[in-house]
Amino acid sequence: MSRTHVNCEVNGDAVDFLTEDGESLLNALRDELGLIGAKEGCGTGDCGACSVIMDGRLQCACLIFAPEADGASITTCEGLASADELHPLQQCFLEGAALQCGICTPGFLIAAKALLDENPDPTETEVRYALAGNLCRCTGYDKIVRSVLEAAVQIRTPA
Amino acid sequence: MKYAAPTTIDEARTLLAGDADAIVFAGATDVVPQMRAGRPEPSMVIDLKKIDRLMSVSLDGDTWQVGAAAPSSALTSNAAFAADFPGLAEAAGLIGSDQIQNRSSLGGNLCNASPAADSVPALVVNDAVAVIAGADGERRVPVADVVTGPGQTSLAHDEIVVCFELARPAGRTSDAYLRLIPRTEMDIAVVGAGVRLTLDDSGSVSAASVALGAVAPTVVRVPAAEAALVGSSLDDASLAAAAAAASDACSPIDDKRGTISYRRQVAGVLTRRAAGIAADRIRTRNGQNGVS
Ligand SMILES: Cc1cc2nc3c(=O)[nH]c(=O)nc-3n(C[C@H](O)[C@H](O)[C@H](O)COP(=O)(O)OP(=O)(O)OC[C@H]3O[C@@H](n4cnc5c(N)ncnc54)[C@H](O)[C@@H]3O)c2cc1C
Ligand code: FES
Ligand code: FES
Numbered sequence: 480m481s482r483t484h485v486n487c488e489v490n491g492d493a494v495d496f497l498t499e500d501g502e503s504l505l506n507a508l509r510d511e512l513g514l515i516g517a518k519e520g521c522g523t524g525d526c527g528a529c530s531v532i533m534d535g536r537l538q539c540a541c542l543i544f545a546p547e548a549d550g551a552s553i554t555t556c557e558g559l560a561s562a563d564e565l566h567p568l569q570q571c572f573l574e575g576a577a578l579q580c581g582i583c584t585p586g587f588l589i590a591a592k593a594l595l596d597e598n599p600d601p602t603e604t605e606v607r608y609a610l611a612g613n614l615c616r617c618t619g620y621d622k623i624v625r626s627v628l629e630a631a632v633q634i635r636t637p638a
Numbered sequence: 639m640k641y642a643a644p645t646t647i648d649e650a651r652t653l654l655a656g657d658a659d660a661i662v663f664a665g666a667t668d669v670v671p672q673m674r675a676g677r678p679e680p681s682m683v684i685d686l687k688k689i690d691r692l693m694s695v696s697l698d699g700d701t702w703q704v705g706a707a708a709p710s711s712a713l714t715s716n717a718a719f720a721a722d723f724p725g726l727a728e729a730a731g732l733i734g735s736d737q738i739q740n741r742s743s744l745g746g747n748l749c750n751a752s753p754a755a756d757s758v759p760a761l762v763v764n765d766a767v768a769v770i771a772g773a774d775g776e777r778r779v780p781v782a783d784v785v786t787g788p789g790q791t792s793l794a795h796d797e798i799v800v801c802f803e804l805a806r807p808a809g810r811t812s813d814a815y816l817r818l819i820p821r822t823e824m825d826i827a828v829v830g831a832g833v834r835l836t837l838d839d840s841g842s843v844s845a846a847s848v849a850l851g852a853v854a855p856t857v858v859r860v861p862a863a864e865a866a867l868v869g870s871s872l873d874d875a876s877l878a879a880a881a882a883a884a885s886d887a888c889s890p891i892d893d894k895r896g897t898i899s900y901r902r903q904v905a906g907v908l909t910r911r912a913a914g915i916a917a918d919r920i921r922t923r924n925g926q927n928g929v930s
Binding site: 481483499501503523524525527530539542544549593594609611612613 | 741
């Protein structure tokens with residue numbers, strides 16, 4: 480196995496790590512950088528639990544070879560909250576009971592952030608399509624969709 | 639396994655030519671799941687996304703050049719491209735989720751050589767040409783001739799698809815792509831149908847292309863359906879004849895997604911509907927991609 484030294488920006492911080500070339504970015508985030516928010520649900524692009532935003536685009540970290548991240552800028556769910564305040568999406572998920580076991584939640588939060596970055600005022604249908612790459616075995620999705628719509632309102636009209 | 643990220647086509651080809659177990663990749667949305675399913679690990683994965691020409695989508699005179707490694711989202715978000723090829727943009731926009739479409743490429747969709755690859759019927763009806771870089775320079779091959787069977791292509795080991803050339807459609811021409819899956823998103827086509835039509839001033843069909851996916855070992859063109867449409871005003875009898883010809887052209891498999899007789903019937907239905915959509919697009923000229 481070859482190893483590569485990767486320099487990138489994660490949640491605004493410059494970081495570097497050494498990785499085996501065939502390793503996924505998901506494992507590098509979790510094992511080298513200790514960012515265990517993104518989860519492996521399937522490892523094959525189907526469930527979205529590993530979702531990250533890399534260079535502005537929502538992607539499955541399980542499908543990214545870790546060396547691809549060299550020079551990239553990455554946002555994970557750990558980058559959503561500020562020092563002492565949750566992101567409106569996180570707050571709305573909490574208040575709207577949009578999670579039960581929570582395994583899928585980091586992926587849904589990041590996919591929802593990618594949507595709202597592009598489209599601050601989505602319809603329910605647009606939310607459902609945007610989250611179609613994220614699977615949840617617990618909630619039945621409805622509370623997730625409602626929480627994303629509520630967060631969109633709060634982000635558009637800050638208190 | 640080694641990872642390499644060449645910035646030129648020559649460099650990528652040299653790496654490939656020097657290692658019989660190396661592979662190229664763009665989104666790895668087929669490569670990684672296949673490795674996870676037990677396919678032997680390659681000795682090297684060569685990332686094509688750092689090569690500018692493979693990532694660019696541009697209009698050069700009357701020809702669109704679509705980089706083989708450009709993600710689907712680069713096509714669905716390009717309004718000028720989607721207006722020229724609404725059916726192809728629609729097909730690219732059906733591949734997986736947003737997460738997948740930010741990585742999945744047309745080059746990968748073609749070269750993975752799945753009979754169900756959604757973009758391939760849409761490329762074929764638009765007479766797309768694959769520009770392939772090899773030891774003797776570049777050759778141009780109709781997309782329809784690249785895939786030779788499930789998982790098999792006519793590419794040599796050290797050849798790379800650089801881009802797709804698509805001539806801008808002539809006036810009163812448009813395309814459409816429809817697929818049937820058991821749910822709304824995130825599934826593999828049971829049947830896919832691409833249709834491109836040209837209408838004359840009286841509204842009759844002057845040219846037609848029909849291609850079907852997931853009903854045979856490779857995507858199939860259906861000349862009999864095209865013949866049924868040409869000269870017609872898309873009346874019920876002609877549409878029914880085109881649908882019957884599409885059903886007849888199928889040699890599908892029976893699997894959990896659909897039986898042989900179901901796939902045959904659906905191929906006809908989708909062909910007919912896609913022809914209707916392509917014709918409506920020409921008539922209204924809004925050419926927009928209405929399906930996500
Ligand atoms: C969750 C999920 C959902 C999916 N849904 C769909 C779907 O709805 N419809 C569909 O059609 N597909 C679907 N796919 C399959 C896949 O996303 C597509 O086939 C995609 O277009 C592959 O592109 P890629 O860039 O990721 O290919 P890669 O995995 O990078 O490559 C695929 C193959 O092509 C070869 N290759 C790639 N680029 C080139 C090139 N330029 N020259 C020569 N060879 C090359 C590679 O060596 C490899 O053999 C899905 C996949 C996942 C994981
Ligand atoms: S772990 Fe990446 S999509 Fe499921
Ligand atoms: S909350 Fe358990 S999988 Fe979504």
